Amino acid sequence: MKSTIYYGPHDVRVEERPIPTIKNPGDLIIRVVRTCVCGSDLWPYRSQDANSAGTPIGHESIGVVTEIGADVTAAKPGDFVIVPFPISCGECAACKAGFESSCLNGGYFGGAESEGCQSEYLHVPHADGTVVNVSEALAAGDIPGAPASPKDFTDEMLSDLLTLSDVMGTGYHAAVSAEVKPGYTAVVFGDGAVGLCGVLSAKLLGATRIIAMSRHEDRAAIAREFGATDIVPERDDAAVARVMELTGSGADAVLECVGSAQSFNTALRVGRPGAVIGRVGLPHGVQIPADATFYRNIGIKGGPAPVRTYARQRLLREVLAGNIHPGRVFTKTYALDEVPQAYADMDARRVIKALVKVSEVEG
Amino acid sequence: MKSTIYYGPHDVRVEERPIPTIKNPGDLIIRVVRTCVCGSDLWPYRSQDANSAGTPIGHESIGVVTEIGADVTAAKPGDFVIVPFPISCGECAACKAGFESSCLNGGYFGGAESEGCQSEYLHVPHADGTVVNVSEALAAGDIPGAPASPKDFTDEMLSDLLTLSDVMGTGYHAAVSAEVKPGYTAVVFGDGAVGLCGVLSAKLLGATRIIAMSRHEDRAAIAREFGATDIVPERDDAAVARVMELTGSGADAVLECVGSAQSFNTALRVGRPGAVIGRVGLPHGVQIPADATFYRNIGIKGGPAPVRTYARQRLLREVLAGNIHPGRVFTKTYALDEVPQAYADMDARRVIKALVKVSEVEG
Structure with a gap:
């Protein structure tokens, strides 16, 4: 199969690798339908993080189960699943508390100890604690407006579902962590896919004023579509001054979706007392x-x-019902062979987020 | 009137000062009934914080209103009030959001720019945003088991009410901030009055297992009375190991009621993933x-x-109904003239918290 491997700064390659097989009774294998490139993949791509040459890369995928281990109950062959970026055991204190992304026995896809999602097939360990079974959610038949079965998924629906493997859930985590409540004013740092999903999430949680920090018109346009009421292009002191001008004494909630010192330092200064x-x-x-x-x-x-x-609490239903379209963050589609170009385009900000079409639902 | 003034390390004095008067139409004056010495007063007393010589000290008091400014509506002369340690305007974004302790126009009692509570009378600026009117709460007549009027308050009730000016509310803030929920395991750092009130607060919020970090038998005894199920005397690595042994993978919630680097560093290591x-x-x-x-x-x-x-949300009702007795943290009572001895005794850990009886409700 084809699989994307990281070799070094600005050097990712699509190579031939063996199709993965079940190693433990809790594993499953999927045929990847859609994957994508993440803003966080750009950290090693830009050599701001250390990754070893020869490491598989990519941690976002949706696809169809081809094989399951003897102990797997979360899905059966033929089921359509979302594979979230964290590998989670489902049994530890972190998983039980709903923080499976900090699983004590897990890890993340796309790294030295796991396989990468920018591939034709993906080996998923700890399947019962990791995957989100979309077929099962549809079979329950209680989501108004949902497609009858995965074979009816449009390209748009597939893009929306793919965001639940990372960026939409991550933007939602920013909003939940910031304790956004109805009527709140929220400020969102980051106009990449996660920041844009943060805007959409703040809106979902009831924020009535959403200030998106953005200086790129293409991104600001999606932010507005997702619910941003104000766009602030300034940075540092000027950004703080502008947010204070808009809010009086700071925002009720602050979403930090960048992670740089500059962004974080500004984020620290724009919340009102008591803001998270x-x-x-x-x-x-x-x-x-x-x-x-x-x-x-x-x-x-x-x-x-x-x-x-x-995804299981809320977001899968919102997507299947067609209420939200976080897949709008994908602004260009690539074939698997074109993944190196997808990285280059994201790095140069020519695209907001690169979608990779690997196969179709029915093969 | 007599008033306590900070002069330097291990040097506080009770001196004669003029009885305060109304300066602004939003002020009121109280005759202090009870005050006390706080663990945080010990920071300057031990010269770990800088305070100027001649600064009034003390920030916890309850008393009877003697005079109000023309604009005050929160209380009238004769009302019994709690004066919380923060001075808060009641109008800014912090106050409106319920974080009046970070008021944008306020401050704290016992400092260069305000009066100290270890005095016979206290000048309270921004009265409408600052005081808690106990007489008014009683007059509503809807608290089962509450005394009919402040003149019926026992010494125990006065002690319980006094804690609402700081330590009980502060322990409660630790528990609320740590997001304690029913069924949670909570770890509490600090066995001073605030830590003990943190134990009581974790219990109020439904924690079923409460681990108190304490190596002093008198304090551990109160912790147990307040709801602690386990006492851990260890520190640093040994403390982490012990909490992990008790909890498996860390506590659901961590209350840090000390503020030292040692305590905080240990607190950082004993929560399960997702703990606050x-x-x-x-x-x-x-x-x-x-x-x-x-x-x-x-x-x-x-x-x-x-x-x-x-206090207004919950704690005043709990105290007036006799459901909780946070005043148990006071282990010795002093006259106002004895305040220097109260500091020395707290500094030497001879008492957990020093109560100062200034006057009685009826004068």
Whole structure:
């Protein structure tokens, strides 16, 4: 099969690898239907994070189960599933508390110890704790407006579903962590796919004013479509001044979807006392001042998003019912062979998020 | 009147000062009935914080209103009130959001710019946003078991009410910030009055297992009375190991009621993934690691406690109904002239919290 392998800065290659097989009775294998490139894949691509040459890459996928281990009960061959970016055992304290993205026995796809999702097939360990079974959700028949079966999925629906493997669940984690409530004003840092999904999530949770920090017109346009009421292109002091001008004394909730020191430092300054910063951007050089946050009662919450929990709680129904279209963050579609170009285009900000069409639902 | 003034390390004095008068139409004056010494007063007393010589000290009091400014509607002369430690305007974004302890126009009692509570009378600015009117709560007549009027308050009730000016509300803020929920296991750092009130608060919020970190038998006894199920005397690595032994993979909620680097660093390590550290100890040398907290989805929330909000939401009713007795943290009673001895006794840990009897409800 074809699989994407990371070799070094600006060097990812699609290579021939063996089709994966069941290794443990809790595993399953999927034929990948759609995958994509993540903003966080760009950290090693830009060599801001260390990855070894020869490491599989990619952690977002949806597809059809081809084979299951003897112990798997979460899905059967032929089922359409979402494979969230975290591998989670389903049994530990983290998984039981709904934080399976910090599983004590798991890991993440696309790394030295797991396979990458930018491939034709994917080996999924701990299947019962990891996958979201879409076929099963449809079979329950209680979602108004949902397609009858996965073979009826449009390209748009497939894109929307794919975002539940990471970016939509991650944006939602930013909003939940920031404790967005109805009537709130929220500020969203990051106009990449996650930040845009953060805007959509703040809207879902009832924010009535949503300030998106963006200086790219294509991204700002999607932010507005997702519910942003104000676009702020300024950075640093000027950004703080602008948010204060818009809000009076700071926003009720702050979503930090970048992870850079610059973004985080600005995020720390735009919330009103008692605001919580919901952070989902992988931290790079971030410092959290213990005193300044204390006296203003500023909370810091977040981390890798428990996207499976959110999909099962709410987001899968919202997507299947056609209520939200987070797949709008995909602005260009590539074939699997074209993944290196997809990276280059995302790196250069020519596309917001690159969709990779690997196969169709029926093969 | 007599008033306690800070002069330097281990030097507080009770001196004669003029009885305060109304300065602005929003002010009121109380005759202090009870006040006390706070663990946070010990920071300057031990010269770990800088306070100028000649600064009034003390920020916890209850008493009877003697005079009000023309604009005050929250209380009238003769009313019995709690004066929380924060001065809060009641109008800003912080106050409106229920975080009046981070008021944008306020401050705290016992400092260079306000009067101290360890006095016979106290000047209260921003009275409408600051005081909790106990007489008014009683007059509503809907609290089962409550005394008919303040003149019926026992010494025990007065002690319980006094804790609502700071320590009980602060312990409650730790528990609320740590997001304690029914059935949770909570770990409480700090066996001073605030930590003990944190134990009581975790119990109020439904925690079923409460681990109190304490190595002092007198404090551990009160912790048990307040709901602690386990006492852990260890510190640092040994404390982490013990909590892990008791909980399996860490506690669901962590209350940090000390503020030292040692306590905070241990607190960071004893929560399960997704746990929130509710911190109320004034930070002294605390560092918050941005990466380690991120990958484990550890939240950090808290700050100066909005004790007025909590008193009005729930705690005043619980005290007036006799459901809780946070005043048990007072282990010795002093006259106002004896305040220097009260500091010395708290500093030496001879008492947990020093109560100061200034006058009686009826004068």
